[in-house]
Amino acid sequence: MNARSPHPAPLSHERLNHPRSLAAFRTTKLLATGYLAISVATLAVIALLRNNTSAVNDAVWTRGGFVVLSASVTCLCAARAARGSRGAYRRLRILSGVMVPVIALIIALPGTFPLWMKTDQGLCGLVLLGIVATVNGKHLRELFAGR
Template sequence: MTEKTKTALAFRVEDLTHPRSLKALRSAKRLAGGYLAISVLTLAAIIVMRDDASVVNDAVWVRGTIVVASAMLTFAFAARTARGSRGAYRRLRIASGVMVVAIACIIALPGTFPMWMKIEQGVCGLALLGVVLLVNGPRMRALFAAK
């Protein structure tokens, strides 16, 4: 293990490999992966339905693109968190929380987005809510707490 790796991993490897830690990290990564998959499929649907202005408007294009980018980052943060990166853990906590709030706003906005996208965003929000609950739980907070 390099000195830089020892500094980045300010906790015991046994803590990271504890069965409950592994389960929480694996679940967060899977939920983030599901969020990414749904987001990519939604962008593909937007491309397919681009000629129907009642289904795909400019707001849908912008939101769909932003969601794919944020989902890619969220998945990358979850993957690096699962490998023990404290910085990625912090970024995962922030990004997932911010996106849940943004999704709630999208769903609440009247008229801007078609119903199909609000439903899709609701599904993404549920996946991210799972990530938020996992990474903000006492086990993960204690594992990644500054020592």
Template sequence: MEPNDPRADSAFRSVHRLIAGYLAISILTLAAIVLMRNDPAVVTPAVWTRAVIVVITAVLLILFATRAARGSRGAFRRLRIVSVITPVAIVVIIALPGTFPVWMKIEQGVCGLIMTGVAAVANGRYLRSRFAVRQNAAK
């Protein structure tokens, strides 16, 4: 990726903001789980597991986006892949009956919308073109 590309910089700022929102919601959810931990109808082992996975994923996404913005093709590839897989996993979580309480399905729906935005920007034509491997025509 070329340095000082205002359009790419703007796209990565958007990605960072979206992921920061995803991380903030995830941390707040984990804090709520800690506060409600004594209610087994609201906080199940699956809720704990999912919340921790989401926070870890959000932190990794911040790292991927930061490195991608600095030009790392590998980090950009990981950002693109995770940003697509995450909303798909969230759709499955929302669709599975009885696995998670309604409040967490709503929270995951919000996270899914945020990550769909990340996926749209990260997988958009412009950023992909910035990271495309240029083929040497003189081969």
């Protein structure tokens, strides 16, 4: 017989609206929105510089589109986690945790991306580090642990 653990109890309204929870969710949503704003602005710059082959190549277009998608999912997950979704919280932790080393790799790759894009990615990485620190903090981990 397959012994599955029972689903954790739903988050209580009281714990979800605790001042520490609200502050953590507010910080996470603010950082995620900032990540999305930077990403959309970057894609706009890519479009404006599209005829400058030294500033925009195929890798820049691909990365720019992927970052907007990633930032959109990050914002969605942050909003859903703030409403108590354990799945969204888990996806937020995974996505933000994976994107930081990916950005570090992009910055370290020689020649693939222009300096302006690496600088932009560094800024996105710093914002994502804030998200990683917040969602992996003790309070939110305990909140979503199902105790």
